[in-house]
Amino acid sequence: TSTGPLFGQCLSSCMLSRLCEWFWNERLWFPVGLGWADLQDRDGRTYAKGSDLWVTLPIALAFLIVRQIFERTVALQLASLMGVKEKVRVRATPNPTLESYFCTTSKHPAQNVVESLSKQSGYSERQVQRWFRRRRNQERPNQLKKFKEASWRFTFYLLAFLAGLGALIDKPWLYKMQEMWKGFPTLTLLPSQYWYYMIELGFYISLLFSVASDVKRKDFKEQIVHHVATILLISFSWCVNYIRAGTLIMLVHDASDYLLESAKMFNYAGWRKTCNYIFIVFAAVFFITRLVIFPFWIMHCTWVYPVTIYPPFFGYYFFNGLLMVLQCLHIFWFALILRMAVKFLPGNHIVEDERSDREETDDSSEEDEAVQKKERWAKTKNGPLQNGHSLSNNNHRKTE
DSSP states (O other): OOOHHHHHHHHHHHHHHHHHHHOHHHHHHTTTTTTTGSSSTTTTTTOGGGGGGGHHHHHHHHHHHHHHHHHTTTHHHHHHHHHHHOOOOOOOOHHHHHHHHHHHHHHSOOOHHHHHHHHHHHHHHHHHHHHHHHHHEEEEEESSHHHHHHHHHHHHHHHHHHHHHHTTTTOGGGTGGGGGGTTTTOOOOOOOHHHHHHHHHHHHHHHHHHTTSOOEEEEEEEHHHHHHHHHHHHHHHHHHOHHHHHHHHHHHHHHHHHHHHHHHHHHHOOOOOHHHHHHHHHHHHHHHIIIIIIIIIIHHHHHHHGTTSSOOOOOHHHHHHHHHHHHHHHHHHHHHHHHGGGGGGTTOOOOTTSSSSSOOOSSOOHHHHHHHHHHHHHHHHSSSSEEEEHHHHHHHHOOO
């Protein structure tokens, strides 16, 4: 009777062993004639190893801890200095009927549903509309939370960009892209490259861990895809020693990220003109780095130049496939940037993050218009008007 579980364990172990053997097959990740043996340390030269990546897990955990401390201390002080003010929100009056519909069915009821809920709850249709607006506002993150998140990302991206620039400023492949493949795959690992990789990878892993608690935006799914693709790209480029290409890609991405986060910080603080000026700089840097340098210099060098040295292999297609995923996201995000740039046209003075939900007000909303028209029609039909209102208006005040 004990042979069954033992056989299952042996079969699982055998399948796992075969899977690992297939996954790490040299023909997948290296050109013909090269393999893992070429990346063994020798003659005082150190090379990247897959086992090094385990250190990114404690680094990610450390980032999560440091972030909590940062947001509770530095970010709060910075918010106070910049005058971040939180709008006082009117909470929706507790109502079991409306709360049940809000939580289980929809946060945006149709007009016919509003009429039904009005009868069930004892509220007028306009009161039901107002209740749902206030209830939706309760679930939206406040300005202070957004500011703290933006300040944390701004701090990291700025420091990462400066550190990356310092690590690459004297490297020949920063100025001549073909140099990134010179001597591949036996490219000696430098201490600056090691820490640049580990810290960047640890940070993106921490973002993936914290995405559930961060402010939800309209591009939430795209952010998940971006984080996963970035983690895979950094990990893969490390394992097969595409380190020079990897450091250039990380530097290009860090070059514009801190500008966006700083623009959001000033926007949350109400510094509109400063936000607008920074956003203009961000849009220009994003376009140059993500839509010019990245596809036409870096991707051209990773896609075209390697096949002049080695025949194409799976790792070549996998690496460039991940770069293509990132480029598609760049195009998507630049479309959002253009939508925000429209606000610079005459008559528009405020730049808002197109990915964020907008705060709804009690006094003016498009979804109230239909109800208001219906109420006015009913009042006209049922009795005389005084200054546009029925004499018997059920004591509904404008401020209710």
